[in-house]
Amino acid sequence: MSNRFVIVNDSFVPEDKAALLVSDLAIQRGYGIFDFFRIIQSKPVFTDDHLDRFFNSASQMRLPVGKTKEELKALLLELAAKNNLPYSGIRITLTGGYSEDGYTIATPNLVIVQKPLIVNKENSPEGISLVTYAHQRQLPDVKTIDYLMAIWLRPYVLQNNADEVLYHKDGVVTECPRSNIFIVNKDQEVITPAANILKGITRKHILKIASENFIIKEKDVTIDDIIHAKEVFITSTTKQVLPVLKVDGHAIGTGKPGEISLRLREEIVQSINSF
Amino acid sequence: MSNRFVIVNDSFVPEDKAALLVSDLAIQRGYGIFDFFRIIQSKPVFTDDHLDRFFNSASQMRLPVGKTKEELKALLLELAAKNNLPYSGIRITLTGGYSEDGYTIATPNLVIVQKPLIVNKENSPEGISLVTYAHQRQLPDVKTIDYLMAIWLRPYVLQNNADEVLYHKDGVVTECPRSNIFIVNKDQEVITPAANILKGITRKHILKIASENFIIKEKDVTIDDIIHAKEVFITSTTKQVLPVLKVDGHAIGTGKPGEISLRLREEIVQSINSF
Numbered sequence: 232m233s234n235r236f237v238i239v240n241d242s243f244v245p246e247d248k249a250a251l252l253v254s255d256l257a258i259q260r261g262y263g264i265f266d267f268f269r270i271i272q273s274k275p276v277f278t279d280d281h282l283d284r285f286f287n288s289a290s291q292m293r294l295p296v297g298k299t300k301e302e303l304k305a306l307l308l309e310l311a312a313k314n315n316l317p318y319s320g321i322r323i324t325l326t327g328g329y330s331e332d333g334y335t336i337a338t339p340n341l342v343i344v345q346k347p348l349i350v351n352k353e354n355s356p357e358g359i360s361l362v363t364y365a366h367q368r369q370l371p372d373v374k375t376i377d378y379l380m381a382i383w384l385r386p387y388v389l390q391n392n393a394d395e396v397l398y399h400k401d402g403v404v405t406e407c408p409r410s411n412i413f414i415v416n417k418d419q420e421v422i423t424p425a426a427n428i429l430k431g432i433t434r435k436h437i438l439k440i441a442s443e444n445f446i447i448k449e450k451d452v453t454i455d456d457i458i459h460a461k462e463v464f465i466t467s468t469t470k471q472v473l474p475v476l477k478v479d480g481h482a483i484g485t486g487k488p489g490e491i492s493l494r495l496r497e498e499i500v501q502s503i504n505s506f
Numbered sequence: 507m508s509n510r511f512v513i514v515n516d517s518f519v520p521e522d523k524a525a526l527l528v529s530d531l532a533i534q535r536g537y538g539i540f541d542f543f544r545i546i547q548s549k550p551v552f553t554d555d556h557l558d559r560f561f562n563s564a565s566q567m568r569l570p571v572g573k574t575k576e577e578l579k580a581l582l583l584e585l586a587a588k589n590n591l592p593y594s595g596i597r598i599t600l601t602g603g604y605s606e607d608g609y610t611i612a613t614p615n616l617v618i619v620q621k622p623l624i625v626n627k628e629n630s631p632e633g634i635s636l637v638t639y640a641h642q643r644q645l646p647d648v649k650t651i652d653y654l655m656a657i658w659l660r661p662y663v664l665q666n667n668a669d670e671v672l673y674h675k676d677g678v679v680t681e682c683p684r685s686n687i688f689i690v691n692k693d694q695e696v697i698t699p700a701a702n703i704l705k706g707i708t709r710k711h712i713l714k715i716a717s718e719n720f721i722i723k724e725k726d727v728t729i730d731d732i733i734h735a736k737e738v739f740i741t742s743t744t745k746q747v748l749p750v751l752k753v754d755g756h757a758i759g760t761g762k763p764g765e766i767s768l769r770l771r772e773e774i775v776q777s778i779n780s781f
Binding site for chain 1: 512514522524525526527528529530531532533534535536537538567568597599601602607608609610611617619624641644645650651652653654655656657658660661
């Protein structure tokens with residue numbers, strides 16, 4: 232067992248004791264939101280972006296956070312100091328609370344968990360394969376805890392020799408369950424879907440970085456656009472920029488990580504390290 | 507605080523201590539299933555139907571129950587004997603378990619909660635109003651804990667002077683979040699949607715009871731069919747048969763609870779009481 236602490240509402244609790252009563256609306260009805268950010272060299276990365284999104288998700292789900300952004304920030308730093316994990320991820324979850332009737336929102340429960348970052352294939356730039364699936368996330372612009380389809384689809388992903396699923400609606404792609412998708416087309420334009428997605432924090436920073444050297448566009452991207460793209464990559468807090476080498480079995484571009492993808496990856500890694 | 511017990515895996519725990527660690531996949535990712543049945547005069551109602559559906563939901567979500575149906579039944583009876591609530595509801599929940607990486611299914615947690623039945627408008631035959639909303643539940647034939655849209659839509663329901671939402675897809679209605687819908691048309695046919703729904707246990711028994719005196723049909727029902735129906739009612743374990751008097755502000759039939767609805771209600775109540 233670890234010595235790590237978890238915050239449950241206003242208490243610091245050892246990780247193996249951090250629990251919620253079974254009447255919580257997350258357990259009863261899958262009702263909750265969260266956000267996730269990294270600690271690199273003991274410094275939180277893009278915290279303001281993540282907290283802004285967290286408060287927005289909470290508000291859209293009618294879940295009062297019960298703390299100001301500054302109070303939450305102070306709490307996060309206190310947790311990070313206690314746990315002393317210089318390379319880690321922090322997840323803040325806000326649930327529907329202990330609901331008397333199992334249906335009506337109560338006072339939300341706030342849970343803050345910190346874990347070491349694990350480096351695996353998803354974090355390396357070697358590239359992955361995607362398989363498409365027709366699905367639209369509910370309340371796409373809210374970072375809810377709803378990953379029902381994503382987890383349910385794991386066997387489908389593996390049976391299709393892929394690493395992750397790419398959702399689409401009538402052939403227009405949206406996002407992967409935990410990342411945004413970008414393409415680089417033959418005109419060197421960097422394009423990412425704009426509608427029916429969760430707007431990732433890494434997505435936002437990649438758009439900003441890319442705009443310094445490339446034409447960027449936020450607009451509909453079809454499966455056909457993906458298959459004929461020069462480069463495809465996905466972005467997320469843990470994955471940063473991850474080249475996509477295959478979609479539905481079709482090799483993308485040269486079949487190797489694209490130049491622009493790797494350049495953007497390097498640029499965001501540098502910008503975070505000099506943070 | 508109550509003296510009631512809750513089962514968490516193999517332990518009987520006082521209700522105010524019944525908890526799951528925050529690493530559970532229900533809290534992390536909204537991943538879990540459940541079922542719910544009633545205890546009337548200390549006797550469980552339609553338990554076999556509910557347990558069959560519970561095992562089917564579990565299997566579709568790749569969640570091993572870890573007990574046979576007979577073992578689970580014995581456990582339920584032991585709980586009911588301890589709690590001594592002759593009129594109550596029992597909810598059996600199975601979650602994705604304590605997931606190390608917060609994404610991969612682990613050993614599921616089984617939670618069994620018993621609560622007194624509350625009698626309110628939803629249980630009386632006076633009738634309710636519905637408002638339609640375009641939404642299709644994910645994995646509709648699995649009783650998952652996903653009620654994100656249902657809870658999110660509560661203000662929409664209230665703003666439209668309704669009691670509950672009725673989901674539809676391109677004008678073809680499916681179900682309410684916690685009940686099935688039936689219409690009685692001008693030819694006295696009793697009709698209920700067949701596709702993209704959770705097949706309720708009460709729905710099944712009402713179809714059986716209705717078939718003794720009426721032509722029953724399981725087929726697509728449109729919003730237009732609803733508005734021009736002679737009678738509309740919803741069915742569920744807690745609601746049994748509940749007349750619907752208004753949909754999207756349109757009065758249904760005479761605007762009063764329909765004869766056939768009330769007759770079917772009486773018949774299922776009788777069949778349960780003589781159980």
